[in-house]
Amino acid sequence: MGKIYRKLTVILFLCLLIYIKIQNETRQHFVEDQKRFYQRFSLNFPPKTSQSLEQWRHASTSCPLELLDDVASRWKPMVKLNPNRFLLPILKNGPNNQLSGLRDSIYISIRLNRTIVLPRFFKHRTDDAKEGTVYPRHRIDLQRLQKLIHYVTMDEFRNKSGGTIDAIFRVRPVSKPRYLYYERLTGINITDERSHLMKSVQLYPREELMADKRTLSIGSSRNELLDYYGSEKKYALFAQPFGNLKFSR
Template sequence: MSYRTVFITTLITTVILSTIYFNLYPVDVFLSGRQRYASLGKQAKTCECTQTDSCSYKWIVDGLSTGLYEAEAKHNYPVLSKSKLPKLLHKNPRYILNPDKYILPLLEGGPNNQIFCIRETIFIAVKLNRTLVIPRFFKHFTDSQSDGTTFIYPGHRLNIETVCNLVSCISLDNFQQACEGQLDAVMTFRTKIETKTIVSHTGMTMKPTTGEFGIKLIHRLFPGIRQDKVFSKEIKKTFGSEDRCLLYQRPLFNLLIEAKNKKGRIIKKSALSAISESDRTYRTNDIKLMEDITRHTQASPYIGKLASDFLQHLVGNRSIVSVHWRYNQGDYFRRCHNILKGKNQLVRMQKLCSKVLNYTPEDAVKTFVEKLATKADYSPGPNESVNTVSDVYIASPPSERLFIKQFAGILWKEKRWTVHTSEELEDYITKVYDCDVTKRHLYDLISSLEMEICARGKVFFQSTSSTWSANVRTSRLLCTREGTLPEMDSAIL
């Protein structure tokens, strides 16, 4: 037998054996834990997922395609006849809005900013009488399972069913069809139109027109004046339009709503600060609407169920004190360095940053114990005293795990209190909730779950100037949870 024949025979045999081997033993068998999930998250392709895998918690929403909401936007959809209105995701919402005028928000920022974008858009949709289009959400740019802009299914971020029980809403694909693939106009406070982002997030083009940007703008810009807020009573005047298909670019913290001061006088306040106050005496109709919107934009039911199951596994029926420690050396410290250089002149933030940049785990333990001691005598009912709590859950960026471990060691030594972190949560999820969605979105889900865990704490210590903390805080104030004392919440620093 010639060398060439031997070589070819050996090569064919090797290929056949390798194929059999790797079919029997997939590559991910040789990876474990965090490494395995990170690898699978990066490799996973978007598919039209079903609830037939090992996921025991329902996360898919009727009427929302997983393929559309997690894939790159494509321009291949059928056109819906103008005589046929798109199907609502819920038949009988509380606010029945115009079924032939729509508003689609172009979300911005991290996961929590995206939720605030949705809330602001819903408020404006009610004022303008426009049906809400459920937009595409995306992961934080720091997520290791993201490649820049990686889309994530809306059902992982919000309870879409309660959103659509509140206001008329339709899916993105129905919006695309009803508008024949074109956006009529863009609502914005900005001078820059993010054309590429709009196309990639909507799968639609913009109807061309004459003017500086080549598209129709509905915005509040005056020569030489930067206007980036709109008062609730001016929404119709500012954004009123006969155009059917509107996109709202950057709907984040542009809204001022009507509130009252302690003397009963009407004032303008940001929507977030108005609903974050524990004093509920001076509530206007605007505040009531925004509170209602906030209650209907909470976490998906499966996130809440998974958080409850984890806490039961972790501490049983014992209560926890929850803490959000946002002060990481990457993102937050970089912001602080800019503030201290004078780019942000807020004295309060300058003082906070000066403190944070030099903080040690020993300092953090001392502050935490002192703050908790001030609440020890507060007991609104039987078995509700903070004195009964010996478990602390700390949510923090992964980069701060060493700091938190040192904090935990000191707290255990001084007080015999047990600190729990995302490491335990990650281990629990990868063992109990082993399915495709976890592999693709593990770290995004951990952040959402930690918010729910912190919302269930007897007392919550929040991080200043954090939308993550603000979301937990408003949830605790507006959504009743047994055993929690939101009136005792305060900032950790």
């Protein structure tokens, strides 16, 4: 019996050593992952001050996406745009169409030299929880976007514009109920007390370019875009673009 106990003791001891080794390796992998994560977001690792220590502790229990909220202040964009003129897209349809509309909006913002406003995104109409909006960082890589162009958030746009707009860029005729929808969506004043479009808001393009056209099809050249949307107005809303730009092959 004594030999059996000694063998069991040795086996248990070896199992304990293996367990300790696995724990140490797991802990080391965790530390390495944390190190790479913090280097990515330019945080101190290992923590050197009480503030960085608190940041380090917070990272182990928080979602890394939360740190992307202030990504607009971290990168110098490739394309510099006018910081005093803005383009606020209102997207439409499902997720893929919304991304297509954002792509066109970014292109036009570059051509017209306007800072893009991060728009609202929506779930697909077949989603059971389709009510409400989707955070932009859940649809696009904000870090990559900021490396391309500078953008502002919806809140920043409202603060800069005083909660209003002075131009609407149309791709199709826009009805009065649609203006009210834009107001509810953005929290920006577009209509007056009688639910009519405010007189200070200018519509683009001019009416002769909209005549008898259900949906515009616009060339991608800067001259043509200026013909449709050339404006000195600062705060422009881009009303539900999707598939309106024609790109030459």
